[in-house]
Amino acid sequence: MATNVNLYTKFDYTDADGNLYSDGSTTTSKTISVTNGEIFDRTYKVTNTTLTEILSDSKIATFDFLYIESDQAAEIQLVCTQGGSAPTLQNGWVVKLNAGVPFVLANDDSRNQGNTGALASWETAWTAGVVDAIEYYHSTGSAAKVRVVAIG
Numbered sequence: 001m002a003t004n005v006n007l008y009t010k011f012d013y014t015d016a017d018g019n020l021y022s023d024g025s026t027t028t029s030k031t032i033s034v035t036n037g038e039i040f041d042r043t044y045k046v047t048n049t050t051l052t053e054i055l056s057d058s059k060i061a062t063f064d065f066l067y068i069e070s071d072q073a074a075e076i077q078l079v080c081t082q083g084g085s086a087p088t089l090q091n092g093w094v095v096k097l098n099a100g101v102p103f104v105l106a107n108d109d110s111r112n113q114g115n116t117g118a119l120a121s122w123e124t125a126w127t128a129g130v131v132d133a134i135e136y137y138h139s140t141g142s143a144a145k146v147r148v149v150a151i152g
Helices: 119-125
Strands: 004-007 010-014 020-024 030-033 039-046 052-056 065-070 074-081 090-097 103-105 109-112 127-130 133-137 144-151
Touching: 039 052, 052 144, 065 133, 074 109, 074 127, 090 109, 133 144
Parallel strands: none
Antiparallel strands: 004 030, 010 020, 039 144, 052 133, 065 103, 065 144, 074 090, 074 133, 109 127
């Protein structure tokens, strides 16, 4: 069974003065270790302005690699839920997606603010957690094709 995801990334940019900025490779990969080989792979058709859950703990318990690509400009909300007894607090953040540009994460590790309110010391005060759910939203005027691959 495979234990790694090989990710190939490369960028280059030439500024107005002709200076080239580049890094990465199309032949040498970055290796991401996966723990249990569980795979979630789905392509959604999402209608305009319909909020859609595209990934959650009920679809895959945990992931070591995440790939999302949409053919429409969109937004995704990633949610980290505080464990423990009710009331359960959720922290979410939103990432803007450009059409046709993949969004990639190398794990689902996150932190949950809980009720600390300690924005200035999040690195020590917030509880370690994981991304528990991802929602997708777009308002481009037509249906979107959204590919989601998560490997745990």
